Amino acid sequence: MTLVSPAKAGTETATAPPRRRTARRAAGLAVSLGVLLTLVAASIAIGAKSIPPGEVWHGLFHYTGRDTDVVIRDVRLPRTILGLLVGIALGLSGAVIQALTRNPLADPGLLGLSAGAAASVVSAISFLGVSSLTGYVWFAFLGTAVASVLVYALGGSRGATPVRLALAGTAVYAALYGYVNAVELLDSAALDKMRFWTVGSLASANMTVVRQVTPFLLVGTVLALALGRSLNAVALGDDTARALGTHLGRTRVLSMAAVTLLCGAATAACGPIAFVGLMVPHLVRALTGPDLRWILPYAAVLSPVLLLGADVIGRVVARPAELQVGVVTTLIGGPVFIYLVRRRRMAQL
Template sequence: MSVTKSPRPPTAAPPAGEGRRRLGVGGLLAALLLLLAVVAAGLAIGARQYSLGEVWHGLLDPHAPAYTVVRETRLPRTLLGLLAGIGLGLAGGVMQALTRNPLADPGLLGINAGASAAIVTAITFLGITSVAGYVWFAFAGAGVVSALVWAVGGGRSATPGRLALAGAAVNAALFAYVSAVELLDTASLDRMRFWTVGSLAGARPSTVTGVAPFIAVGVLLTAVLARPLNALALGDDAARALGARPGGTRVGAIVAVTLLCGAATAACGPIVFVGLMVPHLVRALTGPDLRRLLPYCAVLAPVTLIGADVLGRVVGRPAEIQVGIVTMVAGGPVFLAVVRRGRAVGA
């Protein structure tokens, strides 16, 4: 007599949210390891290349042959790239969420141009040349342009297309002003010719300490805004129903973008495409949830910026190509290819 065995009940699959959380944490750890590798490359690679052992001794031993280059030159440069990358990446993510436009970017919408115009004015007409002196002008310029683009684009009724057009118009006008000032003042042109293309080469310890507090406040503010911005994406009425305040969220987002972009631009110059490409591509991995997207942006944007700086040193050796040129040359075709193939997430 045969005995029929009852079928074994299927094993319960783990909840989808738990699987996504594990994948997100694992991917973020991998991104952090990549960032660590890029930081090491930033310290080791340049006109003169050092091994990791020489870099380690150069960081810790004042009598090491590599101390002057590694500790006093490359370390501030790499740290500045880290801070500026965090600022530009988070600013791009917040701006794309605020405008509901996956192609929004602090550079393309004129925020960086506003900071640049204010700094050029401070350098040319007021004689201010230190980061500590003109960082406040950068904040003022970025804040004014943020409000101007928002107003010209239609305010609360703004559409992604109108904001993009308003930003492009303001961007063109401000860069025309910057170019005119530089051409009319040769001394200003000599002082600003590397800054206006975006560069980490002039980084000093004082530059890093000068912008770090503003980047830190901007990072904290974006962390607080992640959930309200998620709610705002559903519309003002739904956001209010979820406990968010649309007006306060928009103001907070503009303040965060102003702090992040103003500090990064004051220290490095107007670097474009980092704040556009990184959030745009990260969204394909994390989805639109800012609680996942923003941490990835904060890690992968510095990877992009420091990596571009290292690439400029290698390609231009024994001189170097400024990081702003590298991001523009590398980022432009990549972005156009993504748009042309219809892979723009949310577009």
């Protein structure tokens, strides 16, 4: 018979629940990755015309220039890759913004970032004659960066607080979208070209756009994931974060930089897509608890699940045409988010 000391038994009892929670979270993340891989395959195979798995394999790995090969390699593969990248970016940026502002209803629009992208794109269309998606990318990214700097400056720079950042973002959002509406009213050509971009779509994806935005998304993703521990401290309040040794000014600057890279590149590539960055982190928080070290990876996996799933639904329900992914995420996200908000235990950070 093996005797266990009371001290050792107490230690085992105290450490067992955290270990079980970690195991459950890891298992849930693995299942989520499996679902994501399934949707990646579905996104490549399903469209206006479904393509058998054998043809999909041939188009991906034995390209010979057949019609199905062209559809797989040149149309659906870039669209799927862009949906995957944009989904990760929206999920991470939403989770970081919610932690930074301590507001569970926050999304990239709260800080005026999507408005900055829209203002820059409409200016490029109206005043510079830019008409291609590859041109939109750089102007949208520039507009997002300028809006983030403006919000951070108005929010108090190093003395910024969550409330100040939210108020500054709301003011910048209103001002920039007022400018966008004014330009569109005065320039019908700009209105026509902006209409497709502002609805949020993956339909015009190509490998050129994917290559342009990937470096920004990779840097933003790494930076966001690295901020998990610091954002955990920020979520406890400024005084507690300082007591724990967190440098608040640096954390907020790096968080704004991560959100700018992620939201800017994602918005530039396919326009503003609603509800993904707002709803998924909110849902994930109910599954993982408040620990950002788990919320961020989960959001990075489940957000592209939602985005690719919405894109596949949009292609199926309106064959041979399609619904833009921004429309589908709004139709899905609105009722689901209302339900989530009404559940009191999920409505708080």
